[in-house]
Amino acid sequence: MSRSARHACAAAAALVAAISVAAILVTARPVPARAVEAPGAVSGKQVTWAIYDAAPYMITDGPEAGTGIADQVRHILTDRLADYTHNVLVVPFPRVVSSLKQGAEWCFVGGVRTPEREAFAYFSRPTGLFYPLRILVRASQRARFEALRPLSLAGLLREHPELRTSVLRNRVLAPDIDAILRASPVPQAHSEFGEAFRMLQNDRLDYLIEFSNIAAYYARTTARTTGEPADWIGLPMTEEPEPVFSRVMCSRTPWGRAIIDRIDAILPAERATDRYRRIVEAWSAEEDLVKLRAVYDSSFLSSE
Secondary structure: OOHHHHHHHHHHHHHHHHHHHHHHHHHOEEOOOOOOEOOOOOOOOEEEEEEOOEOOOEOOOOOOOOOOHHHHHHHHHHHHOOOOEEEEEEOOHHHHHHHHHOOOOEEEEEEOOOOOHHHOEEEEEEEEEEOOEEEEEEHHHHHHHHOOOOOOHHHHHHHOOOOOOOEEOOOOOOHHHHHHHHHOOOOOEEOOHHHHHHHHHOOOOOOEEEEHHHHHHHHHHHHHHHOOOOOEEEEOOOOOOOOEEEEEEEEOOHHHHHHHHHHHHHHHHHHOOHHHHHHHHOOOOHHHHHHHHHHHHHHHHHOO
């Protein structure tokens, strides 16, 4: 082979390697601050925690990175699982689901247990609550939606297809709500919470189906970023579901079963602390706290 041919082959190989590395960095972005070996960790024992930008549950960027509700639960678990090495990967939620289906040995804090997901994942005891769910609209559209009262999600989807909305890909909200969305599929979907709120703020959506604490977080960050208050409000719907429990979900493998068993042994004592209660209540509206605390003290603490 001539010298010029050898140089050409070397250059091509280098280009392929660079493209491969770039693809990995785009799809799975490590978070160095938490991708560290715990003191006393045993070589070969590792947990990969998948996260995505879903504030206020998971915050991946900026000065508040790592301080979300699920983030703080994850930090408690990593501290208690000190004999494991812990790594964090930032990937879109659809990638979390597809990877667990393929047997990737990952865990995720904040999954909702469903029969379909139990086919590919093990679930821990509850780690958090999702509540309450609202129809989120811009304030300028309030009269338009209040004219449709009693405001029903099923009615909106069935009788007003001209009203634009979007749902997070592969998301589980609540059994009754999920059944409505299956019966009247939403044609538009998004991969990150922030994307949906930007579309709502910019008049590219008419409403969102969202939890009030998520809306409160993005209202604050939108105002901070743009210098103008977010003009959306949450309206109750007739199908308002009861609080939904979130859990840790890990791959349905012997490795995943062992991690879930360890987590289930940790949670009862941790959830009984004031620190854990404050984590779960973060960003909840004052008017929601009475019912939230009642659920916490009864079914949340005792649920398997």
